[in-house]
Amino acid sequence: AQSVSQHNHHVILSEAASLELGCNYSYGGTVNLFWYVQYPGQHLQLLLKYFSGDPLVKGIKGFEAEFIKSKFSFNLRKPSVQWSDTAEYFCAGSGAGSYQLTFGKGTKLSVIP
């Protein structure tokens, strides 16, 4: 079965620290991968996505993610976090020919000023 797993449930960082959130997927063949973010009191919104081409994807607010096919991973990174990055981050994927998004359980990020 297709699945997406996120390893960290809650990450606490100080401002200016670097961030890396793990995401692994189990899909055969072509895969579309997404990172969504949910800021406190707001709805889910797209941070970035990968569907083909350059495996290093840049998103909004300085976030980026790298698709590593050999490791079945799509980790989210940011070199220097801000307090405003405090949110819950969800990795999601869909396989070729399937529009169904499968989400990971999410990672809560708390950034301490």
Add this chain to the structure above:
Amino acid sequence: EAGVAQSPRYKIIEKRQSVAFWCNPISGHATLYWYQQILGQGPKLLIQFQNNGVVDDSQLPKDRFSAERLKGVDSTLKIQPAKLEDSAVYLCASSILAGALGETQYFGPGTRLLVL
């Protein structure tokens, strides 16, 4: 551009009661999704519509959940009768098409349901 609208935002009911949620997708979006998000988990797809037809309802508990999208725009999700384990946030999302490479789904604010 207006986003996906949902109502109500919050609902508290007792078990065995019925409840309905409403969703208005982004104008022009052919595909509409309903997700259930239980506390501590990621959203899980319940049902997907393409225009007014059901594309995928394999994870919808059809003994108590129903959904419709009569005119290919607004949609309603109903639970009857509700159980304690239905307590969750119900998210509606829409996209322009379904299955297009890397297509983005746009989410509404959700309806938070508490079943007592």
